[in-house]
Amino acid sequence: MSSPEFSIIEEFFASRAGGPNESLVLGIGDDCAVIDVPSDKQIAVSTDTLVENVHFLENSEPELLGHKVLAVNLSDLAAMGASPAWASLAITLPAIDKAWLASFAKGFFELAERYSLQLIGGDTTRGPLSITVNVMGLLPKQQRLMRSGANVGDDIYVSGHIGIAGLGLEKARQGYLNMMDAELCSYLKPNPQVALGRELLNVATSCIDVSDGLSADLSHLLKASGVGASVWDECLPVTESVRQHASKLSDDLWPYSTGDDYELCFTLPSNLNADELSKLHKYDITKIGVIEKEAGLRVEVKNGKIFTLNKGYDHFAS
Amino acid sequence: MSSPEFSIIEEFFASRAGGPNESLVLGIGDDCAVIDVPSDKQIAVSTDTLVENVHFLENSEPELLGHKVLAVNLSDLAAMGASPAWASLAITLPAIDKAWLASFAKGFFELAERYSLQLIGGDTTRGPLSITVNVMGLLPKQQRLMRSGANVGDDIYVSGHIGIAGLGLEKARQGYLNMMDAELCSYLKPNPQVALGRELLNVATSCIDVSDGLSADLSHLLKASGVGASVWDECLPVTESVRQHASKLSDDLWPYSTGDDYELCFTLPSNLNADELSKLHKYDITKIGVIEKEAGLRVEVKNGKIFTLNKGYDHFAS
Known part of the structure; x- marks a missing residue:
């Protein structure tokens, strides 16, 4: 694919996103991901954004950012008692910086893999640095912490x-x-x-x-x-x-x-x-x-x- | 709640987000939303970000932005053959502007209501204007357009x-x-x-x-x-x-x-x-x-x- 956006997703994210399994019918690469939720489970969903100079300091270490943006979302799942399952990642960054992206991906996936969480999609756009993660977790039906x-x-x-x-x-x-x-x-x-x-x-x-x-x-x-x-x-x-x-x-x-x-x-x-x-x-x-x-x-x-x-x-x- | 973030969400979004129904167990207001997926359905998920000066011009009409950021995400569901069901909205904006937010919410919900789509969560943060929507749709099991x-x-x-x-x-x-x-x-x-x-x-x-x-x-x-x-x-x-x-x-x-x-x-x-x-x-x-x-x-x-x-x-x- 010739577009840099696609090569970024492929190079740094899709390759580590994990393939389809019993619940993930379709992962990164199409217009949507497709999820098959186990019949005894329900889904908990949360979204958090981190913005440079607001939630993190300028020139923050990208590996730590990759960890933190996922961690703050996992914390919302934790507060609901849910088990992490899937995440979407929207990164807005001023320009392609492969070293930055590789380091960010390292931090993100190290934490994701600890919980067998799969990256199922996202968007990379050009603009002032900010990162939004949407995370989905599984809960036994009728159970949740509120x-x-x-x-x-x-x-x-x-x-x-x-x-x-x-x-x-x-x-x-x-x-x-x-x-x-x-x-x-x-x-x-x-x-x-x-x-x-x-x-x-x-x-x-x-x-x-x-x-x-x-x-x-x-x-x-x-x-x-x-x-x-x-x-x-x-x-x-x-x-x-x-x-x-x-x-x-x-x-x-x-x-x-x-x-x-x-x-x-x-x-x-x-x-x-x-x-x-x-x-x-x-x-x-x-x-x-x-x-x-x-x-x-x-x-x-x-x-x-x-x-x-x-x-x-x-x-x-x- | 004293925090402006919470009053923004309550004033402009939670009030129109729609209450729990047979599938939405828990809507806006807790650490996560909770969804109960019908047993004959699977979920399609997509995320898109729009950034000022990249995806839309400076000083764009907020009502049109509210429509467009949802429309581009619904277009991904359409391409998968999925029926719109839920969305999360992450807005980053330079400062609170109630007129802007009211207009944005008007455009967003007019389109959402056309498809009975429910807003289930989100985040409002301070920073350069950008908007990320994560949308979820329903598909009959084993069916999808790829x-x-x-x-x-x-x-x-x-x-x-x-x-x-x-x-x-x-x-x-x-x-x-x-x-x-x-x-x-x-x-x-x-x-x-x-x-x-x-x-x-x-x-x-x-x-x-x-x-x-x-x-x-x-x-x-x-x-x-x-x-x-x-x-x-x-x-x-x-x-x-x-x-x-x-x-x-x-x-x-x-x-x-x-x-x-x-x-x-x-x-x-x-x-x-x-x-x-x-x-x-x-x-x-x-x-x-x-x-x-x-x-x-x-x-x-x-x-x-x-x-x-x-x-x-x-x-x-x-």
């Missing part, structure tokens, strides 16, 4: 640590580039909580991923469930360096407003049986609060003072 | 007229804005051939939509089918104004290289029964050539001279 199921009295949990990626972003902005650094790595190469999400199906009463900041995301969950919550700051899983950063900013609540962690925040019935709870504790999860009837998100800090929070990262803030 | 099924001896058809949108683009570039003009309208507000595509299922041996130019798109079909073709220029459905434009450019083959028509190009067995053929002729279709064993696309012009073509619009050409 934001709207939290009940008064449920316990609130988060996975991993909060605020690490925010600290990583600060380091990235300062040009710090050592990927052995846990904070930088957490920001540049987030690890979607797919396995935990699957484990939470039929156990958690509600779930959301922490992408825009814990206070914003938990507030979405509370609103969808028609409830409120109290969170105990001393229980929040934050590292010493995150505490120090917050303290330097004279903003003890900074960890609640910083985004990009891609952890899960979820609620469990307080009477969950010990076996189920111990299964979940194989993952790094922490109880941070409780669902209450009164609307709003209240954070109780050490001295007993209570703050009400509900803001996070705003995509249109200047 | 590029790869053309056989030697099959007749080649196109729907509608070729080159009209190209002429419309020339007018748009000159700032001509009368939407009563058929050429301008064809470029700015293409009409995807969804009904024809469905009619072609189980009848046509191959199909592709004409987006990058007839010579490029037919060449993709020929390559996928492992065949060649001869096309008779005097049969090509072109208007007098398109002929005149080509003549003015001293390029009689201009209609073959110009894109954006979003018609279908397909092949039919030469022995197709009269009933089937007459059903298809309710649509505006024209036989333009024949599939041959010898690779390549040959265009025979009036004086008997034969040209070999295979180039169309190149997304990365400067």
Whole structure:
């Protein structure tokens, strides 16, 4: 095929996209891909866009971008309890740069292959750098994790640590580039909580991923469930360096407003049986609060003072 | 919800996205949408991006953009014979402009509602204007139109007229804005051939939509089918104004290289029964050539001279 667009897709993407199998009837190369969904499954679908200078810094390492744009979409599947299955990739880039594309594809496929996710289509266009991924996952019929199921009295949990990626972003902005650094790595190469999400199906009463900041995301969950919550700051899983950063900013609540962690925040019935709870504790999860009837998100800090929070990262803030 | 992103989605999109039904288990508002695919159906998926100053002119009318970005995706479903069902919409725009968004949503939903297509998710981000749509359609199991099924001896058809949108683009570039003009309208507000595509299922041996130019798109079909073709220029459905434009450019083959028509190009067995053929002729279709064993696309012009073509619009050409 003579068109550069087609040779790009063939050279960097179609060759690693994986051939037809029992579910993928037709992969990349025709006007559409065709999927045959197993009769006991339903599909979860999500879309996220990353834009240069907004969601990632100029001259970001393409291999890390390839990872991250898929990771943020997989995080949405994780929050629904779905198993990754297929993705479409729309890349807009200023000009063909084969080294850039090869590196981007490396990062993308390394993560895709970890979950046996197949790339089934996409579009490459010329313009300011941005990347949109549409991801599809499979769920057992009638099962899903939603934001709207939290009940008064449920316990609130988060996975991993909060605020690490925010600290990583600060380091990235300062040009710090050592990927052995846990904070930088957490920001540049987030690890979607797919396995935990699957484990939470039929156990958690509600779930959301922490992408825009814990206070914003938990507030979405509370609103969808028609409830409120109290969170105990001393229980929040934050590292010493995150505490120090917050303290330097004279903003003890900074960890609640910083985004990009891609952890899960979820609620469990307080009477969950010990076996189920111990299964979940194989993952790094922490109880941070409780669902209450009164609307709003209240954070109780050490001295007993209570703050009400509900803001996070705003995509249109200047 | 306090974040502008959420209020944009709610105000302009979620409110018209349509509620859950027998297939849409969960629509906009959670981490993913959830779809339950009817057991006798499979899914066709396609993604296309439109970028300002590449796929559309600066300051384009947002209502027309909302129509066009969905239309170009529906055209891919049409080429597969699929019935439109769901779409995800990722909009990147420099700043919130409520008048722009309201107008964009009007164009998008007017076309979506024509096909009972439901918007199931999306992302709004800040950055240079571009729009990506991921569209999903339904196909009866084991049925689909592909590029790869053309056989030697099959007749080649196109729907509608070729080159009209190209002429419309020339007018748009000159700032001509009368939407009563058929050429301008064809470029700015293409009409995807969804009904024809469905009619072609189980009848046509191959199909592709004409987006990058007839010579490029037919060449993709020929390559996928492992065949060649001869096309008779005097049969090509072109208007007098398109002929005149080509003549003015001293390029009689201009209609073959110009894109954006979003018609279908397909092949039919030469022995197709009269009933089937007459059903298809309710649509505006024209036989333009024949599939041959010898690779390549040959265009025979009036004086008997034969040209070999295979180039169309190149997304990365400067």
